[in-house]
Amino acid sequence: MNRLTADDLVYGYINGIFPMADADGTLYWYSPDPRAIIPIDTYRPSKSLRPVLNKKAFEIRIDHDFQEVMRGCAAPREQEKGTWISESIIQAYTDLHHLGMAHSVEAYQQGRLVGGLYGVAIGSAFFGESMFHCxxxxxxxxxxxxxxxxxxxxxxxxxxxxxxDNVRRFGAVEIPKLEYIGRLRKAVVEKNQFVESELMPVFQRVA
Known part of the structure; x- marks a missing residue:
């Protein structure tokens, strides 16, 4: 499978699966067991991050440049041989973003994008995909x-x-796949929105 659509993504997420691409662009779907989640209520910033937050060195924007965040996440990294984010994946998630379901959280300095993350919001579930920083x-x-x-x-x-190691530092834990599916089914049917208006980007100054 090499072609991916926004509908494919929605179907996958509500059923507990997600796509990744091989080096040749071939797409595969994954449903790990156990599954890693980050408890939203128990997350606390690390001691080393707190001074950075207090300095307010970054301007945070939501959904200001979604595709550029994806391309930042797809860029080669020293510790990795390739990327699982293919052009097909970028296009499908961009289409989903235009539908108001895929979102980016972006960090700027002096108007320049210097880091961020993207994911998908369905109901009261957020599916984190990738992050990058320069x-x-x-x-x-x-x-x-x-x-x-x-x-x-x-x-x-x-x-x-x-x-x-990347998600573990944010407090990620592993739960059995069956438990994850149970939590997923409850979360995706709730009515919720990631931003105040799906048509307008949200701007914040949190750090």
Whole structure:
């Protein structure tokens, strides 16, 4: 499967699966067991991040430049040989963004995008996909802003898919797939919005 649509993404997420691309662009769907999630209510910024937040060194914007965030996440990284974010994935998520269901949280300095993350919101579930930074702490501050938004909007589930060192530092835990599906089914049927208006970007100064 090499072609991906916004409808495919919605169907996948509500059924607990998500796509990733191989180096040749071939798409595969995944449903890990156990599943990694970040408890929204128990997240706390690390001691080292708190001074950064207090300095308010970053301007946080939501949905200001979604595709550029995706391309930042897709850029080659020193510790990784390739990227799972293909052009087909970028296009499908951009289409989903235009439908008001995929969102980006972005960190700026002097008007320049220096980090951020993107994911999908369905009901009261947010499915985190990837993050990037080109300035130290930018993605961490964007994640902090994500958590604040999820709390304000009364989201119930923050899915991070696989456990790794990056999500572990944000408090990620693993739960059995069956438990995840149960939480997912409750969350996606709730009426909720990630931003105040799906037609207008939200601007914040949280850090």
């Amino acid at each position: 300035v130290s702490n930018a993605s961490k501050v964007a994640f902090h802003a994500l958590i604040e938004t999820l709390r304000e909007r009364n989201f119930k589930l923050l899915d991070t898919q696989f456990m790794n």
